[in-house]
Amino acid sequence: MYTVLADLIVLAHFLFIAFVILGGLLVIRWPRMSFLQIPAALWGAAVEFFAWICPLTPLENHFRDLAGGGSYSGDFITRYLLLIIYPENLTPATQYILGGLVIFINAIFYAIAICKQRSLRAPVT
Secondary structure, three states: OHHHHHHHHHHHHHHHHHHHHHHHHHHHHOHHHHHHHHHHHHHHHHHHHOOOOOOHHHHHHHHHHHOOOOOOOOOHHHHHHHHHHOOOOOOHHHHHHHHHHHHHHHHHHHHHHHHHHHHHHOOOO
16 A cells, blocks of 8 residues: 555656646736646746755655565656656756756746737737
């Protein structure tokens, strides 16, 4: 049971990261989604910029310990994503790049969303 809970937390973590990075696409279609996505993106960028550990990581480790498995040190990105994307360990420079990418990608999506909203409000001549 604890392994299932830990795995569900991993799934939630992946989905949250996807929402942080790609949630701006939802804002293009549903502008009110920005009330959820902007705080999520800011949190995601802050976690990278300040090398914080997401609260989901210790929770996952807790359930892994209860299940008899081992927990891991470091953060979620180091454990699951960077091992695939980058062969080296997570460095502060890499974290700054990842945080900057979160902001950059979302800035593009929000620029598209703003342009779309303006075009919908513009009077037809």
